[in-house]
Amino acid sequence: MLGLVSNSPGLAASDALKAAIPIGIGLASAAYLTMKAVAGDGFGSDKSIPIASLRAGDSTHDKEYYEDQDAFIDRCQSENGDVFGIYLMNKNQIVVSGPMVREVFMNEDFSAGDSIDELTSMRSYFRSMTKSNADLDNRTIHELVRDNITPYLPRYTARIVLQLEKNLDIEMAKYEATCRKEDGRILVEKPITILQEMVANAMATVFVGPEIAKDRHVIETFIHAAADFGKVLGSGEARRHSAWKSFLRRTEHRIMNPLHKHIRVLVDASTPVVLERRRLEKEAEAQGRVYERPDDILQKLLDSFDKYHFVDLEDVCGHLMILILASVHTTTDTSTNLLFYLAAYPQYIQTLYEEQKEVLDQIQKEREAQRLELLAKGEPIGDDLDPSEDRFLTAAAIKRMAHMDSFVREVFRNRIDRLTLGHKARKDITLSNGMVISKGVTAIINMKSAHQSPSQGEDVTEFRPWRFVGKSKAATKAAADFLPFGMGKHACPGRFLAIQELKTIGVLMLSRYSMLEIQDPSKTTKILRSRIGTPTISGLIFTERK
Numbered sequence: 001m002l003g004l005v006s007n008s009p010g011l012a013a014s015d016a017l018k019a020a021i022p023i024g025i026g027l028a029s030a031a032y033l034t035m036k037a038v039a040g041d042g043f044g045s046d047k048s049i050p051i052a053s054l055r056a057g058d059s060t061h062d063k064e065y066y067e068d069q070d071a072f073i074d075r076c077q078s079e080n081g082d083v084f085g086i087y088l089m090n091k092n093q094i095v096v097s098g099p100m101v102r103e104v105f106m107n108e109d110f111s112a113g114d115s116i117d118e119l120t121s122m123r124s125y126f127r128s129m130t131k132s133n134a135d136l137d138n139r140t141i142h143e144l145v146r147d148n149i150t151p152y153l154p155r156y157t158a159r160i161v162l163q164l165e166k167n168l169d170i171e172m173a174k175y176e177a178t179c180r181k182e183d184g185r186i187l188v189e190k191p192i193t194i195l196q197e198m199v200a201n202a203m204a205t206v207f208v209g210p211e212i213a214k215d216r217h218v219i220e221t222f223i224h225a226a227a228d229f230g231k232v233l234g235s236g237e238a239r240r241h242s243a244w245k246s247f248l249r250r251t252e253h254r255i256m257n258p259l260h261k262h263i264r265v266l267v268d269a270s271t272p273v274v275l276e277r278r279r280l281e282k283e284a285e286a287q288g289r290v291y292e293r294p295d296d297i298l299q300k301l302l303d304s305f306d307k308y309h310f311v312d313l314e315d316v317c318g319h320l321m322i323l324i325l326a327s328v329h330t331t332t333d334t335s336t337n338l339l340f341y342l343a344a345y346p347q348y349i350q351t352l353y354e355e356q357k358e359v360l361d362q363i364q365k366e367r368e369a370q371r372l373e374l375l376a377k378g379e380p381i382g383d384d385l386d387p388s389e390d391r392f393l394t395a396a397a398i399k400r401m402a403h404m405d406s407f408v409r410e411v412f413r414n415r416i417d418r419l420t421l422g423h424k425a426r427k428d429i430t431l432s433n434g435m436v437i438s439k440g441v442t443a444i445i446n447m448k449s450a451h452q453s454p455s456q457g458e459d460v461t462e463f464r465p466w467r468f469v470g471k472s473k474a475a476t477k478a479a480a481d482f483l484p485f486g487m488g489k490h491a492c493p494g495r496f497l498a499i500q501e502l503k504t505i506g507v508l509m510l511s512r513y514s515m516l517e518i519q520d521p522s523k524t525t526k527i528l529r530s531r532i533g534t535p536t537i538s539g540l541i542f543t544e545r546k
C-alpha cells in the first residue's frame, strides 16, 4: 500500500503550496505563518504540544525536511521533545517519536487508511473497483492475503523462484545482446525494468495461476496498474479542495478510474480459464474423481466466494487488483533498491554468496543422509527426495540465509523515510505522556527514533548489514523497532511474500553476478535514500560470475 502513496513525491505537495505563498518570507513572517498554521487548521486544541519552529526564510517544514531528513528531526526533537507539530506536505501533523510510536499503531482510533484517503481520495477508487466489501474498515483485503497467500507460501515458492529465474535470464539476455561491455560486464541503464518483469511474472503466477499469467496483457496490467494509479492519485492537494470539489473528484474517480481497464484485462483473461475449471470440476464430480484444484489465489477466492461476499468474477478481479496495487510495485521498487545497496557495498557480496552455497550444500547433505537412512531401512525413496531437487531454492533454504535476511532488513532500516505512515485520529486521543491528539489530526511516525534507537546496536547511522544475524530479528518481524511494514493489527500481511521474493532476487543475482556497480556513483547517496516509488536515476553494471 505504501508505494501507492509514495508514488507522489512529497516535494510536489510542497511545490503546490509554495505557489500559494509569497516568496521572500523573513523570520518574522515565518513565525507568523507557523502560528497561523497552528491556529488555522489541523493541529488540534492541545496547546501543550509544541510546534517546531520554521527555519528562517521557510514557510513550511518541507524544504528543511527534504534537504536533510535526519538533521531536521534531530533539530526538532532536541528543541521540542518526542511529540511536536510540523507543517509538512501541505498539512499540519503531529510527529510522534520513541516509545509513543507504538501507541499510535496499537490504537484503533488512529487510522492510517483515513490519513492516506485524506491525501489521495484512494478509497473512492477502491470502492469503484469492487462491488462488495465497501465498509471503510473492512478487513477483507487484509484477510485475503493473510489466509490465502501467507500460509501457502512454501507451496508457491518453487513456482515463484522458477519464474524469477526465468525472467531474470530472459531480461539479462536482452541486455547481453545489446549492451555487453568488455570483461563480462553488462550495463543495464534501467534496472527496474528487469525487476518489473521478474516480480510481475512471479506475482501473476501465484495470484492468477500460470495459465492466465501467460497472457501478456495480464503481465502488463501487473506492471503498469500501480503507476497508472499513482498518476491520478495526485500529491496531496486533494485535501485542500472544498467539499464540493472533493465530491466532484470522488464522482470522477468512480467514472474515470484508470484501473477499470486493468480489471477488464483480468476479467477477459480469466473468464475462459474459470469456465474451463468449472467444466473440469463438474466432469470430475460426474466421474466420482477428486477434482485437483488449481493452486492459485484466484481459485482460492472463487472457492471462498460466499465467505468474502463476492458478487461476481468482476468483483473478484477488483479485489485482486487491489492486491496487485499493494504488492507488485512495492516489491519491484524495494528489490531494485536492494540491488543498488549490493552495488554500493560490494565488500559484503562474497559473504552472501558463500552463505547461499553453504546453505544449499548443507541441505544437499541432509537429503542425502535421509535417502541413505531410507535405503538402510529398505524403505522406498519418495519424489520429495529426488536428488535432482537437492539444490532447489526452497522456502526452507531461503529462510536459512540469515545474512541475506539481515542485509534486507538493514536496507529497509537505512532507506526508510524518516517521517511516514501518518495515522488520523478518529477521536481525541490522550497519549501516555498526557498530550492529546485531537480528532481529525494526523499523527506521523518518527521512523528515525525507532530505526536509529540505541536498541539497534552500534553505529546506528551506518549501514551494517550483519546487524541482525544471530538475533531474533527477521526481516518479516514487524515491531516497534522495525516499521517499514507498519505494526499491529494493520501490519502489512504481504511482508512474508515480499521478503521472500526480495531474498530470492538477491540470491539469484549473486549466483550469476560477482559484482554490481552503480553506473553514476555520484548518485549513490540519493539512490540509497530514495523514497519508495521514485524513479531510479542511474544504471547498474553487472559483472558475470566466472
Ligand code: HEM
Binding pocket: 001, 002, 105, 112, 141, 142, 145, 149, 323, 326, 327, 328, 330, 331, 334, 421, 484, 485, 486, 487, 489, 490, 491, 492, 493, 494, 495, 497, 498
Ligand atoms: C516491500 C514490499 C512492501 C512494503 C514495503 C509494504 C508496506 C506496507 C505498509 C507500510 C502497510 C501499512 C501498514 C500499517 O498501516 O500499519 C501495508 C499494508 C498492506 N499491505 Fe503491504 N507492503 C509490501 C508488500 C505487500 C505485498 C506483497 C502484499 C500482498 C501480497 C501487501 C499487501 C498489503 C495489504 C493488504 C495491506 C493493508 C493491511 C491492512 O490495512 O490491514 N503488501 N504494506
